[in-house]
Amino acid sequence: MSLTTELWQVLVVCFSAIFTGNILLTTFLGMCPFLAVSRQVKASVGLGFAVVFVMTFTSLLNWLAYRYVLVPMELEFFRFILFIIIIATFVQFVEMVLERYSPVLYQNLGIFLPLITVNCAILGASLFMVIREYTLPVTVGYGFGSGVGWMLAIVAMAGIRQQMAVERVPKGLQGPGITLIIAGLMALGFIGFTGVLQGS
Amino acid sequence: MKRSPEAKRIEEVLRCSRIVAGGFLGTDTRILEEIIETDAASLIKLGTTAPRIAARMREITERGKAGLGTTVKFDEKRTVAVDENRGQTVCPWPHAGGYQKTITTVRRLDTGATARWSDLSLHFIEAHGFFQGRGSSFRVEPGELVAVLFD
Amino acid sequence: MAATIFSVFAISTIGAGLAALLVLAERYILNYGECEIKINEEEGFRVQGGNSLLETLIQQKIFIPSACGGRGSCGYCKVKVVDGAGPLLPTEEPYLEEAERNEGVRLSCQVKIRNDLRVEIPEELLSVQEYECVCADIQELTYDIRQFRFELKTPDRMKFVPGHYVQFLSPVYEGSEEEVYRAYSISSNPTDVGFIELIVRLVPNGICTTYMFEHLRVGDPVRINGPYGDFRLSDTDAPVVFVAGGSGMAPIKSMLHQMVNAASTRRATYYFGVNTPEDLFMVEEMKAFEAKLPNFKFVPVLAVPEASNGWTGETGLVTEALDRTLNSAGSYEAYLCGSPGMIDATVEVLKGHGMPLEHIYYDKFS
Numbered sequence: 001m002s003l004t005t006e007l008w009q010v011l012v013v014c015f016s017a018i019f020t021g022n023i024l025l026t027t028f029l030g031m032c033p034f035l036a037v038s039r040q041v042k043a044s045v046g047l048g049f050a051v052v053f054v055m056t057f058t059s060l061l062n063w064l065a066y067r068y069v070l071v072p073m074e075l076e077f078f079r080f081i082l083f084i085i086i087i088a089t090f091v092q093f094v095e096m097v098l099e100r101y102s103p104v105l106y107q108n109l110g111i112f113l114p115l116i117t118v119n120c121a122i123l124g125a126s127l128f129m130v131i132r133e134y135t136l137p138v139t140v141g142y143g144f145g146s147g148v149g150w151m152l153a154i155v156a157m158a159g160i161r162q163q164m165a166v167e168r169v170p171k172g173l174q175g176p177g178i179t180l181i182i183a184g185l186m187a188l189g190f191i192g193f194t195g196v197l198q199g200s
Numbered sequence: 201m202k203r204s205p206e207a208k209r210i211e212e213v214l215r216c217s218r219i220v221a222g223g224f225l226g227t228d229t230r231i232l233e234e235i236i237e238t239d240a241a242s243l244i245k246l247g248t249t250a251p252r253i254a255a256r257m258r259e260i261t262e263r264g265k266a267g268l269g270t271t272v273k274f275d276e277k278r279t280v281a282v283d284e285n286r287g288q289t290v291c292p293w294p295h296a297g298g299y300q301k302t303i304t305t306v307r308r309l310d311t312g313a314t315a316r317w318s319d320l321s322l323h324f325i326e327a328h329g330f331f332q333g334r335g336s337s338f339r340v341e342p343g344e345l346v347a348v349l350f351d
Numbered sequence: 352m353a354a355t356i357f358s359v360f361a362i363s364t365i366g367a368g369l370a371a372l373l374v375l376a377e378r379y380i381l382n383y384g385e386c387e388i389k390i391n392e393e394e395g396f397r398v399q400g401g402n403s404l405l406e407t408l409i410q411q412k413i414f415i416p417s418a419c420g421g422r423g424s425c426g427y428c429k430v431k432v433v434d435g436a437g438p439l440l441p442t443e444e445p446y447l448e449e450a451e452r453n454e455g456v457r458l459s460c461q462v463k464i465r466n467d468l469r470v471e472i473p474e475e476l477l478s479v480q481e482y483e484c485v486c487a488d489i490q491e492l493t494y495d496i497r498q499f500r501f502e503l504k505t506p507d508r509m510k511f512v513p514g515h516y517v518q519f520l521s522p523v524y525e526g527s528e529e530e531v532y533r534a535y536s537i538s539s540n541p542t543d544v545g546f547i548e549l550i551v552r553l554v555p556n557g558i559c560t561t562y563m564f565e566h567l568r569v570g571d572p573v574r575i576n577g578p579y580g581d582f583r584l585s586d587t588d589a590p591v592v593f594v595a596g597g598s599g600m601a602p603i604k605s606m607l608h609q610m611v612n613a614a615s616t617r618r619a620t621y622y623f624g625v626n627t628p629e630d631l632f633m634v635e636e637m638k639a640f641e642a643k644l645p646n647f648k649f650v651p652v653l654a655v656p657e658a659s660n661g662w663t664g665e666t667g668l669v670t671e672a673l674d675r676t677l678n679s680a681g682s683y684e685a686y687l688c689g690s691p692g693m694i695d696a697t698v699e700v701l702k703g704h705g706m707p708l709e710h711i712y713y714d715k716f717s
Binding site: 069073075078081082085086089092093096097099100103104107 | 357358361362365366369370372373376377380381437438439440441442463465
Binding site for chain 3: 218219270286288302
């Protein structure tokens with residue numbers, strides 16, 4: 001495949017990961033932190049960046065592990081375990097580096113990093129990458145796009161919830177109830193993106 | 201359930217014996233959030249709120265302090281004695297401020313029931329809705345406390 | 352069959368390999384090497400980085416106070432770090448005011464030693480020493496107050512001024528899983544070289560007092576550090592009013608010894624408030640002071656007179672007795688030791704009798 005076609009495919013996949021196939025609003029992965037952390041825009045942005053970072057790099061690492069370790073040994077079925085191990089190791093490593101070189105960021109984000117390990121969107125991105133048989137550059141684009149899409153969704157939700165904090169919500173719906181309804185409405189909105197890209 | 205490092209740290213301080221012998225969580229094995237939520241549910245059933253209880257406790261303590269260690273009559277049904285000890289305790293939650301080791305003991309003359317609290321346990325109830333874990337020597341069940349404080 | 356074993360083996364090896372990678376990473380990334388800590392621009396010492404400043408200073412026998420064991424919950428461990436502390440952490444923010452932050456004051460339990468540091472520590476804190484002692488005597492004064500006498504072993508003497516307090520180390524015992532320091536005023540005579548006496552009141556569920564009352568025996572080893580505090584008797588000739596109840600008598604008693612040693616002729620009155628006659632103690636010692644100090648008078652004030660027969664002394668709250676018997680007090684000095692409630696009430700009475708605030712000294716222990 002020529003370089004421009006390759007690059008174009010990466011961009012298409014990235015764009016679709018953010019909008020048309022948003023990992024949170026279309027496939028509903030990564031809902032736990034989405035519901036728990038989306039109260040304030042500031043916290044959501046912090047968590048969003050962390051997710052973008054982890055998702056991009058773990059997709060990359062998992063692609064390499066799949067292609068050069070699992071496939072040669074014909075152990076593809078182990079991908080679930082191996083991907084999780086790699087994600088956990090990577091997050092631990094990032095925590096260590098942060099603690100050493102940026103203690104303020106570590107303290108501010110510190111609460112989020114352990115949460116990210118069990119964020120199913122991270123594992124989901126890696127598994128999709130296998131199913132859809134993406135190449136390495138496309139995988140990186142997909143990981144990055146998924147992360148950005150997830151971040152977009154959580155920041156939008158935080159913005160809406162912050163605005164709504166002064167509104168009167170019926171008692172039974174307060175908290176997770178109204179959040180899920182909003183999420184559903186956002187998902188409906190994002191469905192409008194399908195068909196924007198031909199064949200995506 | 202994933203808990204933030206903050207919540208774990210607060211619970212660790214509450215459990216340790218650094219501030220008070222036996223810690224504030226006594227022999228309770230539940231986590232902090234569960235203890236607070238269970239007590240909050242009891243309060244709703246009792247038809248009152250933590251700030252209301254704390255305001256009443258503060259009123260009683262202030263009146264008792266004027267006695268400088270002697271037993272004072274609070275109203276027709278209650279006497280109160282306030283013992284002040286030297287030194288301060290600190291609150292595990294992240295805010296500045298120390299709390300005197302002041303022990304207030306209220307006695308109901310009609311039932312003989314007593315309730316006892318320190319300045320710090322009053323602050324716990326007032327600011328954090330925390331009544332301390334079962335087995336902590338300063339825990340008072342919300343139901344018993346309400347019975348002694350209010351008519 | 353072979354495939355199963357092979358696949359399990361492969362995954363386990365990969366897992367182990369990644370874990371080993373993490374261990375190596377930790378060793379290199381979280382290794383801070385040797386760092387130098389300079390105190391007050393001199394006396395540096397070198398330590399392995401990675402621990403908190405508080406832990407390191409205490410290991411070097413510099414006793415920075417801490418009530419929460421270095422968990423970032425009390426705000427007592429403030430230290431001024433001139434250089435090298437890194438950016439302020441969110442866990443420190445609730446305890447430091449704007450002015451403190453500008454000066455570089457930090458919570459030493461939250462500052463991790465990653466590089467060379469320069470700190471400033473007040474001289475009084477640097478002159479605090481740790482003493483190994485032996486419990487020489489325990490006297491029961493009332494049902495909840497005891498006097499403890501400790502013999503200093505290493506070092507074998509402490510230079511203190513009446514009004515100073517020490518920090519007593521309560522060890523681990525059943526019911527208390529951590530060592531804890533608690534402060535008590537020295538009650539003994541400074542000329543009683545090699546010994547320290549403390550008057551201690553049992554606090555319900557108090558960690559240290561429970562240890563002292565229920566576990567400490569004569570002959571047990573004990574650790575103390577000190578001396579601390581700036582509560583002391585002035586060296587003027589102004590007449591003095593002492594007000595202290597319960598264990599608050601400790602620094603006052605030490606000050607009375609000081610007056611006897613100096614053959615002071617200052618007019619002094621000690622108002623000692625108690626609830627019932629059972630709460631009285633050291634009455635004989637006070638009478639001895641009255642004999643040696645011609646202008647000293649001990650005034651016990653009984654709050655519940657009905658509890659005794661034939662009490663001819665003052666009654667009511669100690670503040671009421673003070674109010675009744677004190678005349679114009681413009682030239683007097685007052686030394687108060689006790690709870691904030693008692694001190695505040697007493698200060699009001701003293702102000703009412705014309706005593707200027709600068710002449711009122713107190714030890715609130717807060």
